[in-house]
Amino acid sequence: MSAKVDITFTVNGAVKQVSVPANMSALDMLRDQLDLKGAKEACGEGECGACTIIIDDTSVCSCLMYAADCDGRTIETIEGVQTEDGLDPIQQAFVEHGAVQCGYCTPGMVMQAKHMLNKNPNPTEGEIQRGLEGNVCRCTGYRKIIDAVAEVARS
Amino acid sequence: MDQIVEKPDTLIGKPIPKPDAPDKVVGKTTYINDMVLPRMLIAKIKRTDRVHAKILSVDISAAEKVPGIVAIATAENSPKGLIGVLKDNPPLKGDKVRCIRDEIAGVAGETEEAVDEALKLIKVEYEDLPGVFDPEEALKDDAPLIHDDKPGNLSLTFDFEHGDISKAEKDSDIVLEEKYELHYVTHTCMGPGCVIADFDTHGKLTIYTQTQYPYNYKMDLAPALDISAGDIRVIQPPVGGAFGSKLDVYPFEPIAVYLAKKARRPVKLFFSREEEFIASPTRQPARVYIKQGAKKDGTITFRDVNVYLNNGGYTSWGATIPAVMMRTMTGHFRIPNVEFHSKAVYTNNPFAGSFRGYGNVQATYVTATLMDKMAEELGMDPIEFRLKNAQKPGERTPQNSLLKTAALADCIKIGAEKTNFLEKHAANVAAREKPGRIRQGIGIATSIHNAGGAKIHKSDGCGTILTMDDYGRATVITGASEIGQGIDAVITQLVSEELGIPTSDVIIANNDSAIGPWDVGVHASRTTFIAGNAARNAAVKAKQQILAAAARQSNVSIDKLDLRGGHVVQKDNGVSVTKLDRLLRQMHFAGDDAELVMVSEYYEPPSELEDKNHVGDISAAYSHGAYITELEIDTLTGGVKLHKMTCVQDVGKVINKLGIEGQMEGGIAQGIGYGLSEELIIEEGIVKNPNFRDYKVVTAPEMPEIECHFIEDDEETGPFGAKGISELPCIIPGASIANAVYNAIGVRFDNPPITPEKIVRALHGDKIEAAE
Ligand code: FES
Numbered sequence: 001m002s003a004k005v006d007i008t009f010t011v012n013g014a015v016k017q018v019s020v021p022a023n024m025s026a027l028d029m030l031r032d033q034l035d036l037k038g039a040k041e042a043c044g045e046g047e048c049g050a051c052t053i054i055i056d057d058t059s060v061c062s063c064l065m066y067a068a069d070c071d072g073r074t075i076e077t078i079e080g081v082q083t084e085d086g087l088d089p090i091q092q093a094f095v096e097h098g099a100v101q102c103g104y105c106t107p108g109m110v111m112q113a114k115h116m117l118n119k120n121p122n123p124t125e126g127e128i129q130r131g132l133e134g135n136v137c138r139c140t141g142y143r144k145i146i147d148a149v150a151e152v153a154r155s
Numbered sequence: 156m157d158q159i160v161e162k163p164d165t166l167i168g169k170p171i172p173k174p175d176a177p178d179k180v181v182g183k184t185t186y187i188n189d190m191v192l193p194r195m196l197i198a199k200i201k202r203t204d205r206v207h208a209k210i211l212s213v214d215i216s217a218a219e220k221v222p223g224i225v226a227i228a229t230a231e232n233s234p235k236g237l238i239g240v241l242k243d244n245p246p247l248k249g250d251k252v253r254c255i256r257d258e259i260a261g262v263a264g265e266t267e268e269a270v271d272e273a274l275k276l277i278k279v280e281y282e283d284l285p286g287v288f289d290p291e292e293a294l295k296d297d298a299p300l301i302h303d304d305k306p307g308n309l310s311l312t313f314d315f316e317h318g319d320i321s322k323a324e325k326d327s328d329i330v331l332e333e334k335y336e337l338h339y340v341t342h343t344c345m346g347p348g349c350v351i352a353d354f355d356t357h358g359k360l361t362i363y364t365q366t367q368y369p370y371n372y373k374m375d376l377a378p379a380l381d382i383s384a385g386d387i388r389v390i391q392p393p394v395g396g397a398f399g400s401k402l403d404v405y406p407f408e409p410i411a412v413y414l415a416k417k418a419r420r421p422v423k424l425f426f427s428r429e430e431e432f433i434a435s436p437t438r439q440p441a442r443v444y445i446k447q448g449a450k451k452d453g454t455i456t457f458r459d460v461n462v463y464l465n466n467g468g469y470t471s472w473g474a475t476i477p478a479v480m481m482r483t484m485t486g487h488f489r490i491p492n493v494e495f496h497s498k499a500v501y502t503n504n505p506f507a508g509s510f511r512g513y514g515n516v517q518a519t520y521v522t523a524t525l526m527d528k529m530a531e532e533l534g535m536d537p538i539e540f541r542l543k544n545a546q547k548p549g550e551r552t553p554q555n556s557l558l559k560t561a562a563l564a565d566c567i568k569i570g571a572e573k574t575n576f577l578e579k580h581a582a583n584v585a586a587r588e589k590p591g592r593i594r595q596g597i598g599i600a601t602s603i604h605n606a607g608g609a610k611i612h613k614s615d616g617c618g619t620i621l622t623m624d625d626y627g628r629a630t631v632i633t634g635a636s637e638i639g640q641g642i643d644a645v646i647t648q649l650v651s652e653e654l655g656i657p658t659s660d661v662i663i664a665n666n667d668s669a670i671g672p673w674d675v676g677v678h679a680s681r682t683t684f685i686a687g688n689a690a691r692n693a694a695v696k697a698k699q700q701i702l703a704a705a706a707r708q709s710n711v712s713i714d715k716l717d718l719r720g721g722h723v724v725q726k727d728n729g730v731s732v733t734k735l736d737r738l739l740r741q742m743h744f745a746g747d748d749a750e751l752v753m754v755s756e757y758y759e760p761p762s763e764l765e766d767k768n769h770v771g772d773i774s775a776a777y778s779h780g781a782y783i784t785e786l787e788i789d790t791l792t793g794g795v796k797l798h799k800m801t802c803v804q805d806v807g808k809v810i811n812k813l814g815i816e817g818q819m820e821g822g823i824a825q826g827i828g829y830g831l832s833e834e835l836i837i838e839e840g841i842v843k844n845p846n847f848r849d850y851k852v853v854t855a856p857e858m859p860e861i862e863c864h865f866i867e868d869d870e871e872t873g874p875f876g877a878k879g880i881s882e883l884p885c886i887i888p889g890a891s892i893a894n895a896v897y898n899a900i901g902v903r904f905d906n907p908p909i910t911p912e913k914i915v916r917a918l919h920g921d922k923i924e925a926a927e
């Protein structure tokens with residue numbers, strides 16, 4: 001058992017205080033300690049993007065990040081994207097464009113798309129493709145995901 | 156005032172979002188990997204590190220003492236039943252290991268840390284045995300024997316003969332003889348392997364699994380467990396993809412059950428990504444020797460095919476792919492004389508299972524590139540040669556597939572026309588002679604696949620129960636599984652179309668074998684066709700019952716009534732006779748005459764099993780496709796950039812536009828991976844690249860533009876005319892790319908994937924050798 005570290009951070013607008021093993025990943029903390037199971041572990045080694053979250057204003061593979069390094073930071077996970085008014089435009093576009101099949105990649109894709117549009121609200125198709133490069137989807141062939149993101153960028 | 160209900164537009168062919176998509180985009184869907192049951196234990200597998208060895212001893216004494224360890228299963232303390240297509244695979248190995256993925260023990264504990272610790276402490280002593288890794292080597296008399304009861308290391312063989320190939324060879328003007336080496340690829344489902352087993356106090360098992368064939372699964376799992384298949388309840392939580400990988404029982408599933416039984420607690424066993432690469436089934440690799448002849452005028456005279464399948468250590472569905480390979484090798488182009496022989500041979504490699512497209516990905520890579528080679532040899536263009544030999548509607552293949560609506564020629568013609576194929580093809584060939592670093596290529600490939608189910612089991616049927624509640628909602632209990640492919644949307648659409656209710660008023664229940672009726676599972680592009688027919692027929696029955704009640708009540712004859720917009724209406728003028736929900740309540744609460752709308756349908760397609768000679772019309776319908784790839788190659792780096800894939804496919808009828816396009820695009824991405832980048836590298840039985848960094852699946856930047864042209868010829872036996880569609884998109888791209896690569900640089904690759912390295916070596920081999 002590795003030593004515990006006490007950390008405080010904001011996740012989806014709420015302040016959390018938790019005690020985590022020093023070697024725990026941010027992803028395991030979210031899934032196992034905070035019961036935020038939207039982010040998935042599909043590789044655990046930074047190669048697939050299924051675990052993507054937004055920290056401060058960058059998107060990260062939460063499987064590669066230590067939970068302890070979340071201390072003092074602001075995290076947004078897929079669970080925080082939907083508002084009281086309904087789905088976020090990106091989420092809505094994913095639904096309407098058929099960008100979701102099994103959906104296992106979807107939380108990571110949505111977070112990455114959101115991050116990309118935060119940085120660059122008017123991406124070209126090529127920029128969208130490159131922006132999603134780190135996120136593997138085995139079902140959709142990406143076309144509909146690209147279309148969904150492009151539509152949100154247009155509107 | 157009469158209420159008029161306008162006839163709504165048909166839902167058939169419209170883009171309907173998957174009903175489960177909203178939950179998935181907000182991260183709310185609980186996948187099997189996310190599930191936690193009360194008092195659930197975590198489990199993992201101790202695997203061997205040898206490829207072929209006698210097990211001398213397995214010592215779990217130190218592992219058992221790790222705090223938090225609750226149960227350890229080994230061959231010695233577990234049931235002895237076997238799994239796999241030939242029942243040659245003990246879930247836990249006690250006497251010997253035959254490949255690197257072999258399971259020695261299962262460990263269940265309170266925490267993952269405890270389990271990891273215990274795994275390290277299990278000691279296994281081996282005596283190594285010589286290994287064999289090549290199927291033709293393994294057939295030799297002096298090859299090491301992998302299973303004592305499998306002489307010659309032979310697993311399954313398939314043989315088909317039609318006509319007289321030696322006479323046809325003599326009568327041929329040209330004969331081509333080729334050898335292909337088709338590689339290992341794997342599914343890489345985004346949701347890694349996972350299973351949860353739980354017994355109740357009666358000794359009945361509930362298993363939460365990723366399976367895509369829940370009903371046969373019970374039958375295949377039971378022999379490993381010493382319990383009756385009837386005592387197994389299969390629950391299918393949402394999964395992160397399957398693509399054929401979950402059509403068999405694999406060792407980790409019974410192992411979880413052994414542990415749950417020992418612990419008397421629920422046990423969840425799951426894979427890491429590395430394990431997923433090493434210990435999941437692969438696509439079946441194949442070595443294919445093929446000879447094909449033709450007359451000068453381009454008429455194909457014969458084919459002679461010999462296939463060696465590297466079976467690996469055990470037999471799963473991979474060994475049966477010839478059943479599908481053969482249909483493409485013997486048909487869709489007219490092959491008057493043909494022989495097909497295949498041997499699946501045990502080796503010490505990991506073993507293959509089924510994978511979207513089955514043997515047809517391999518068969519199409521071979522046949523579609525061979526067609527191109529032969530066209531060139533004959534001095535014909537690739538379109539003309541194909542059209543000359545394309546089977547026509549009404550023809551039968553040598554295996555007796557009846558091509559009722561064969562659209563092959565149409566697919567080829569439309570594809571060629573839309574892409575200006577011949578002009579570009581000729582220009583690219585001419586450009587090869589000129590200087591320049593970047594080369595353009597265009598290539599075509601075609602195939603055929605079953606599109607009305609495939610009768611490989613005694614039943615190819617699907618059961619459906621449809622009930623209506625008092626509020627006009629329909630619940631459809633279907634045997635069909637949802638693994639992300641979108642049958643939920645298709646059934647919703649078909650049922651709401653028949654019953655005139657909004658799609659949001661259809662509820663699908665399909666993930667519990669204790670509730671749902673029989674289905675053969677998601678495979679063979681069968682679900683839209685078979686489960687779609689079952690659901691639609693059930694809806695028609697429900698509609699008849701509702702309209703009969705409305706007719707009695709309103710004195711309008713039943714044939715003048717219809718369901719529309721939540722009302723029963725008069726067909727001709729749309730005047731509402733009654734509201735559907737009100738009528739349902741009246742029917743339900745009618746005292747002695749009470750009736751509930753609750754119907755069932757069992758749909759078995761009109762198809763036949765093959766006879767022992769592999770002759771039989773196994774599918775109610777067949778579908779053709781022609782895919783054209785346009786690409787460019789950087790001859791310096793070997794980089795291939797795909798510009799566009801134009802796909803013409805005979806789909807019968809589009810049901811869900813979003814779903815069909817999604818299946819096309821997703822299949823194409825996997826097909827591109829097969830052709831260009833994916834290869835599970837296995838050397839002397841060891842998987843060398845078990846991670847996404849070294850196993851290169853297609854990502855967003857590599858996807859070309861995709862243009863689909865659907866030929867809708869209304870299959871008479873399909874639901875609203877639909878055929879099954881979702882394997883051809885994965886089957887054809889690899890071959891189409893290979894032909895485009897040849898068009899660009901004049902080099903053939905009979906050993907996909909066509910990686911930059913292979914291209915560079917082919918183009919600059921002499922220089923590279925000099926440098927090396
Ligand atoms: S799970 Fe983090 S990148 Fe794959």
Ligand code: FES
Nearest residue numbers: 102103137138139
């Ligand atoms: S939808 Fe299945 S992995 Fe993307």
